[in-house]
Amino acid sequence: xxxxxxxxxxxxxxxxxxxxxxxxxxxxxxxxxxxxxxxxxxxxxxxxxxxxxxxxxxxxxxxxxxxxxxxxxxxxxxxxxxxxxxxxxxxxxxxxxxxxxxxxxxxxxxxxxxxxxxxxxxxxxxxxxxxxxxxxxxxxxxxxxxxxxxxxxxxxxxxxxxxxxxxxxxxxxxxxxxxxxxxxxxxxxxxxxxxxxxxxxxxxxxxxxxxxxxxxxxxxxxxxxxxxxxxxxxxxxxxxxxxxxxxxxxxxxxxxxxxxxxxxxxxxxxxxxxxxxxxxxxxxxxxxxxxxxxxxxxxxxxxxxxxxxxxxxxxxxxxxxxxxxxxxxxxxxxxxxxxxxxxxxxxxxxxxxxxxxxxxxxxxxxxxxxxxxxxxxxxxxxxxxxxxxxxxxxxxxxxxxxxxx
Numbered sequence: 230x231x232x233x234x235x236x237x238x239x240x241x242x243x244x245x246x247x248x249x250x251x252x253x254x255x256x257x258x259x260x261x262x263x264x265x266x267x268x269x270x271x272x273x274x275x276x277x278x279x280x281x282x283x284x285x286x287x288x289x290x291x292x293x294x295x296x297x298x299x300x301x302x303x304x305x306x307x308x309x310x311x312x313x314x315x316x317x318x319x320x321x322x323x324x325x326x327x328x329x330x331x332x333x334x335x336x337x338x339x340x341x342x343x344x345x346x347x348x349x350x351x352x353x354x355x356x357x358x359x360x361x362x363x364x365x366x367x368x369x370x371x372x373x374x375x376x377x378x379x380x381x382x383x384x385x386x387x388x389x390x391x392x393x394x395x396x397x398x399x400x401x402x403x404x405x406x407x408x409x410x411x412x413x414x415x416x417x418x419x420x421x422x423x424x425x426x427x428x429x430x431x432x433x434x435x436x437x438x439x440x441x442x443x444x445x446x447x448x449x450x451x452x453x454x455x456x457x458x459x460x461x462x463x464x465x466x467x468x469x470x471x472x473x474x475x476x477x478x479x480x481x482x483x484x485x486x487x488x489x490x491x492x493x494x495x496x497x498x499x500x501x502x503x504x505x506x507x508x509x510x511x512x513x514x515x516x517x518x519x520x521x522x523x524x525x526x527x528x529x530x531x532x533x534x535x536x537x538x539x540x541x542x543x544x545x546x547x548x549x550x551x552x553x554x555x556x557x558x559x560x561x562x563x564x565x566x567x568x569x570x571x572x573x574x575x576x577x578x579x580x581x582x583x584x585x586x587x588x589x590x591x592x593x594x595x596x597x598x599x600x601x602x603x604x605x606x607x608x609x610x611x612x613x614x615x616x617x618x619x620x621x622x623x624x625x626x627x628x629x630x631x632x633x634x
Contacts, residue, residue: 232259232404235302235338237311237331238278239318240268242381243347243390247312248273250393251281257401262302264288264331266318290330299330303337307408310400311335313347313390316358319372323361341403341410342370345396345472350386369412371456373399373473391472395450399472402618403454413629415456420492421449422503422537424464426482430529431514438504442466444555444598444617445502449474451621455629460496462488464503482506482534489537494546498628500553501538502583509534542578551628552579557587567601574603581605581627583620602627 234254238247244265254261263278267288278286290299303309311318311331318331322344327333335342344365352358353375362372373396378389390396403410423445427435446468449461453473461476464485470476477488482505493499508531518527538554545552556573558566570584582603599614602624612623 233305233307234259234261235306235309235334236261236263236282237309237314237318237334238263238265238269238273239311239313239315239331240266240271241313241315241347241390242272243313244269244272246390246393248277248281250310250312250396251278253393253397255282262306264302264334266329266331268315288330290333292330299327299333300337302330303334304339306334306338306340308340308400308404309334309338309342310345310396311343312345312393312396314344314372315346316348316352316355316361319344319346319358319361319365322370323364340408343396343400343403344370344372345390346372346375346388347390348375348388349380349384350388353388366412366415366456371403371412371454373453374458374475376470376472392469395469395472399450399454402451402622405618406454406622410455412456413632414452414625417457417497417632418460418495419452419457419628420460420462420489420496420499421445421452422462422464422485422489422499422501423449424466425504426464426485426506427480428482428506428509428534429513430510431516431518433517436506436508436510437465438506440464440504442468442503443596444620445500446471447617447621448500448502448624451618451625455625460492462492462503464505482509482537486535486537486540490541493541493550496547496550497632498551498553499541500624500628501541501579502555504555504557505534505537507534508532536577538579539577542580551581551631553581553583553624553628554579556582556584558584559586559588567603570601570603574605579605580631581624583624 261282263282263286275286376389376391377387424442425438425440427437429435449459450471452459459474461474479485511530511532542552556570558569560566566586574582584601598617598620600612602610
């Protein structure tokens with residue numbers, strides 16, 4: 230399905246990154262109209278935008294005035310994405326100004342509107358900018374949180390444009406929900422854990438598992454696309470940070486526990502998609518363990534790690550928070566995958582449990598997933614095989630339903 234995308238580009242140094250975002254939309258078969266501001270053309274010229282989009286570009290309302298572009302571009306769009314969005318553009322959009330083609334387009338658009346801010350940290354944190362962002366979000370726009378990293382010159386901090394690939398994935402997830410999708414998690418603080426923890430035996434060896442973090446990252450992206458403030462606790466994942474998400478990187482189960490418990494204190498929802506190691510060595514060798522000449526193997530004594538999901542479910546900082554766990558099961562002589570899942574749901578004390586059948590290594594590292602979402606009240610939602618993003622949205626649908634209830 231061809232999507233009509235309006236890509237607004239404003240006058241920031243990150244304007245060059247919008248070229249990659251444009252290519253991702255066009256290479257996916259979408260129809261893209263680029264609407265730069267006059268300042269944006271100081272960074273990337275009109276010939277570049279025309280060549281990449283296959284269309285002429287204009288910044289003012291007087292070009293091709295007979296076609297009424299200041300009205301029709303916004304009316305015909307399926308989504309408007311402004312990347313980068315400067316502090317100036319956010320202010321003009323929040324106050325309903327219409328002094329160029331892009332701000333006119335924003336006023337006439339009745340489709341989802343996404344702003345990807347990029348500016349220096351002080352400008353982003355200024356009360357005026359934060360008030361403008363709050364206004365835009367209150368009107369239903371999705372304003373992505375900027376990334377933390379290198380800014381113009383030698384400065385580093387919050388205000389960096391998220392990577393174009395991640396902005397594209399966020400927009401795609403937004404569109405996958407359909408034209409009636411709402412920002413139903415707007416203002417909510419959510420925590421997602423992803424990946425698999427490592428428990429070190431010595432400086433080079435560890436106990437771990439096969440979790441890739443793909444499902445957790447899909448959950449984080451999906452929540453961000455629905456307006457949530459997302460903290461992602463990532464254990465040994467090599468994926469790029471999702472757009473609009475605050476990422477905390479950890480290695481061990483204890484580090485994961487500390488980060489999750491800290492973030493959970495103010496969270497409206499927590500989704501534990503990570504796979505913490507159940508056991509850790511009682512002692513860690515400070516030097517690499519050497520092979521014995523007689524061929525014998527060293528004895529490794531293990532102790533059980535804390536149960537993070539049970540802890541945050543039973544010792545809730547907020548009684549109204551929604552806690553979601555994951556269960557990777559294979560079934561055994563004691564019961565089927567769902568039998569084991571229901572028992573785990575009762576034992577852990579969470580509100581929802583996403584049960585995966587991982588027999589034969591299914592799910593790990595795959596772009597697809599299928600699951601059954603079990604609820605503490607006995608309900609069950611079967612999710613057929615599909616993308617991990619699709620499963621993520623089903624999970625957030627269930628969470629949002631509990632917020633509404």
